[in-house]
Amino acid sequence: MATIRDVARLAEVSVSTVSLALSNPGRVSQKTLERIRSAVAAVGYVADPLAQSLARGRSKMIGLVVGNVGNPFFGDIRRELENYALEHEHFVLITDSSGKREREQALVEHLIGLKIAGLALAPSSFGPDYVRFVESIKVPMVCFDQKVKGIERDFVGSDNYLAGAMLTEHLLQLGHRRIAFIAGPQHMHTASERYRGFVETMASAGVEVNPNYVVDGQFTRSAGYEAAMRLLIQPERPTAILGANNAVALAALQAMQELGFNCPGDISLCMIDDVQWSNVITPRITMVVQDTLKLGGIIARRLLQRITTPGAAAEPPQDFVLSPKFVPGNSCRRV
Amino acid sequence: MATIRDVARLAEVSVSTVSLALSNPGRVSQKTLERIRSAVAAVGYVADPLAQSLARGRSKMIGLVVGNVGNPFFGDIRRELENYALEHEHFVLITDSSGKREREQALVEHLIGLKIAGLALAPSSFGPDYVRFVESIKVPMVCFDQKVKGIERDFVGSDNYLAGAMLTEHLLQLGHRRIAFIAGPQHMHTASERYRGFVETMASAGVEVNPNYVVDGQFTRSAGYEAAMRLLIQPERPTAILGANNAVALAALQAMQELGFNCPGDISLCMIDDVQWSNVITPRITMVVQDTLKLGGIIARRLLQRITTPGAAAEPPQDFVLSPKFVPGNSCRRV
DNA sequence: TCCGGTTATCGAACCGGTTCGATTTTTATC
DNA sequence: GATAAAAATCGAACCGGTTCGATAACCGGA
Numbered sequence: 001m002a003t004i005r006d007v008a009r010l011a012e013v014s015v016s017t018v019s020l021a022l023s024n025p026g027r028v029s030q031k032t033l034e035r036i037r038s039a040v041a042a043v044g045y046v047a048d049p050l051a052q053s054l055a056r057g058r059s060k061m062i063g064l065v066v067g068n069v070g071n072p073f074f075g076d077i078r079r080e081l082e083n084y085a086l087e088h089e090h091f092v093l094i095t096d097s098s099g100k101r102e103r104e105q106a107l108v109e110h111l112i113g114l115k116i117a118g119l120a121l122a123p124s125s126f127g128p129d130y131v132r133f134v135e136s137i138k139v140p141m142v143c144f145d146q147k148v149k150g151i152e153r154d155f156v157g158s159d160n161y162l163a164g165a166m167l168t169e170h171l172l173q174l175g176h177r178r179i180a181f182i183a184g185p186q187h188m189h190t191a192s193e194r195y196r197g198f199v200e201t202m203a204s205a206g207v208e209v210n211p212n213y214v215v216d217g218q219f220t221r222s223a224g225y226e227a228a229m230r231l232l233i234q235p236e237r238p239t240a241i242l243g244a245n246n247a248v249a250l251a252a253l254q255a256m257q258e259l260g261f262n263c264p265g266d267i268s269l270c271m272i273d274d275v276q277w278s279n280v281i282t283p284r285i286t287m288v289v290q291d292t293l294k295l296g297g298i299i300a301r302r303l304l305q306r307i308t309t310p311g312a313a314a315e316p317p318q319d320f321v322l323s324p325k326f327v328p329g330n331s332c333r334r335v
Numbered sequence: 336m337a338t339i340r341d342v343a344r345l346a347e348v349s350v351s352t353v354s355l356a357l358s359n360p361g362r363v364s365q366k367t368l369e370r371i372r373s374a375v376a377a378v379g380y381v382a383d384p385l386a387q388s389l390a391r392g393r394s395k396m397i398g399l400v401v402g403n404v405g406n407p408f409f410g411d412i413r414r415e416l417e418n419y420a421l422e423h424e425h426f427v428l429i430t431d432s433s434g435k436r437e438r439e440q441a442l443v444e445h446l447i448g449l450k451i452a453g454l455a456l457a458p459s460s461f462g463p464d465y466v467r468f469v470e471s472i473k474v475p476m477v478c479f480d481q482k483v484k485g486i487e488r489d490f491v492g493s494d495n496y497l498a499g500a501m502l503t504e505h506l507l508q509l510g511h512r513r514i515a516f517i518a519g520p521q522h523m524h525t526a527s528e529r530y531r532g533f534v535e536t537m538a539s540a541g542v543e544v545n546p547n548y549v550v551d552g553q554f555t556r557s558a559g560y561e562a563a564m565r566l567l568i569q570p571e572r573p574t575a576i577l578g579a580n581n582a583v584a585l586a587a588l589q590a591m592q593e594l595g596f597n598c599p600g601d602i603s604l605c606m607i608d609d610v611q612w613s614n615v616i617t618p619r620i621t622m623v624v625q626d627t628l629k630l631g632g633i634i635a636r637r638l639l640q641r642i643t644t645p646g647a648a649a650e651p652p653q654d655f656v657l658s659p660k661f662v663p664g665n666s667c668r669r670v
Numbered sequence: 671t672c673c674g675g676t677t678a679t680c681g682a683a684c685c686g687g688t689t690c691g692a693t694t695t696t697t698a699t700c
Numbered sequence: 701g702a703t704a705a706a707a708a709t710c711g712a713a714c715c716g717g718t719t720c721g722a723t724a725a726c727c728g729g730a
């Protein structure tokens with residue numbers, strides 16, 4: 001592999017001139033620039049990114065830390081970020097924390113050791129320790145999905161209150177009163193906001209929430225399954241179930257199928273967030289989805305702005321909150 | 336951030352001794368080792384991975400290049416590789432080529448520039464140029480999923496012939512004769528092997544394959560949808576459809592639903608490879624699945640072996656082929 | 671006590687770039 | 701043609717480690 005010294009030797013200039021010419025042509029005379037350029041071509045020189053990062057103290061890489069790369073929600077965001085970064089000569093390193101705080105922190109520290117230019121983080125935890133950790137990150141960064149109280153950073157996400165409220169309103173409009181809610185972990189902002197959307201919409205419609213109809217599904221498939229079962233074995237069953245995310249809602253569908261309930265005949269179901277292949281799932285689930293492409297675009301643009309625009313790094317953090325979209329299915333019937 | 340010189344100063348030894356002590360304790364006397372260790376702790380020294388990689392000419396990172404990180408098939412492999420790598424103090428960088436050859440090559444070259452210790456690659460292409468490219472990679476590597484003719488590297492994958500044959504045999508046993516096959520791109524080894532499994536099993540059962548029943552679904556959802564439609568509008572419809580992968584099969588299910596066909600009442604359906612949430616899809620699709628966890632484990636072990644065991648890098652390439660597993664559903668009926 | 675052979679430590683060169691102050695060359699002005 | 705200012709180029713130090721040949725300290729045996 002050719003080094004910058006090979007280029008310098010061939011072009012008969014000093015190493016520093018080559019470096020200057022490559023990073024800042026225009027500060028070099030026309031003819032030396034040409035000599036250097038042809039020398040670069042002749043030896044097939046490509047700068048070593050490692051050496052560059054070491055010397056500059058920062059690389060051209062962007063870290064993306066998510067809880068589950070398999071989640072299509074993150075997939076769209078990844079794609080947008082990658083494409084946008086590539087246009088700006090940056091390279092995205094994807095890492096997966098599996099939703100574990102320890103792993104996440106290790107990954108972030110590793111990425112910082114790699115002197116990444118920026119970080120897109122989907123927070124996986126909360127609390128003072130966690131906030132302290134995130135606040136200690138000095139690299140340009142954008143948080144997304146999960147808004148964490150106390151973290152003063154750019155945030156990009158959806159209006160989760162609205163998401164919960166929209167589906168609740170939809171069910172109320174269809175005449176449902178016995179509406180159950182499979183909640184997520186309440187310490188998570190997305191979960192508590194969705195729940196708040198449910199509760200407040202019920203309240204303003206003057207419908208009481210039966211405490212037995214609110215169960216904790218932890219946003220996971222297994223907990224959601226158990227929670228759904230608890231709902232389905234009650235003597236006075238709900239007429240509709242609102243899943244706070246895709247995993248708990250589909251787990252509820254599974255539970256319903258296994259117990260022989262018909263959806264929407266016996267029980268209506270709706271959920272927040274899409275899944276792949278939702279259009280071949282019977283019934284088509286009524287849902288509220290996030291505009292992941294747009295979210296990804298905002299994350300990408302904001303992060304690159306902080307990285308590349310001088311002075312932008314000092315700008316105060318900003319929240320970008322998008323409205324989710326209602327996608328009707330045929331899993332909710334009028335009662 | 337503390338550097339190795341800070342440690343050396345505090346421990347009153349030379350920089351080289353510190354480096355030696357850290358990478359090879361045992362070659363350093365007990366008392367200096369202790370002095371160095373406490374100095375490390377005192378200043379909170381952590382070696383800069385970038386500088387280390389530059390000096391050593393190789394890093395502790397492993398590159399994983401796949402066509403679609405959202406595919407659960409890759410998800411399991413990623414997880415296994417990550418866990419295993421972590422145990423061996425390596426760090427996995429995930430990248431997504433979106434199945435594009437150009438992108439894949441750029442990613443690989445970038446990773447090599449980062450001086451990765453090893454590479455796990457799911458090839459996205461084929462042909463002489465591509466083989467030349469892959470063969471030019473000098474980093475320890477393991478290919479998986481797609482076996483490419485001409486590439487002399489370790490390969491880990493499933494017996495795709497068997498996968499196709501198993502499902503074909505299943506349909507034959509149920510009495511089907513008019514069996515349709517939605518194929519993948521025939522230049523891909525997985526696709527052609529699955530097809531071969533279908534054709535040869537049909538032949539040895541003495542059942543003729545109707546050419547109109549073999550359509551090209553490109554392994555994609557959109558092409559699979561079109562292909563399925565072509566099957567469904569024929570006057571003499573097949574009684575069963577075998578999808579060469581999950582995308583084309585589910586696209587076929589969608590097409591059937593949209594045209595009002597009942598599965599398995601009107602047409603039976605089965606597929607190769609699972610998807611997330613397949614258990615809430617009605618009907619439960621009969622399928623043959625790969626043991627992704629095991630595949631991931633083999634990939635991880637083999638790659639780490641080549642990386643860490645001296646001499647292992649020179650071992651001749653080896654193929655690891657696992658048998659897929661039959662998972663019965665209720666999407667195939669007896670005729 | 672002297673010698674040969676280990677074992678421990680050190681210094682210097684190196685990995686491949688960047689950066690900045692100093693020096694040289696060019697250009698403009700008088 | 702001399703001179704100041706501007707532009708181009710260079711040299712050396714640096715980023716933070718590793719590596720290897722050389723030197724120094726230590727050991728047991730003659």
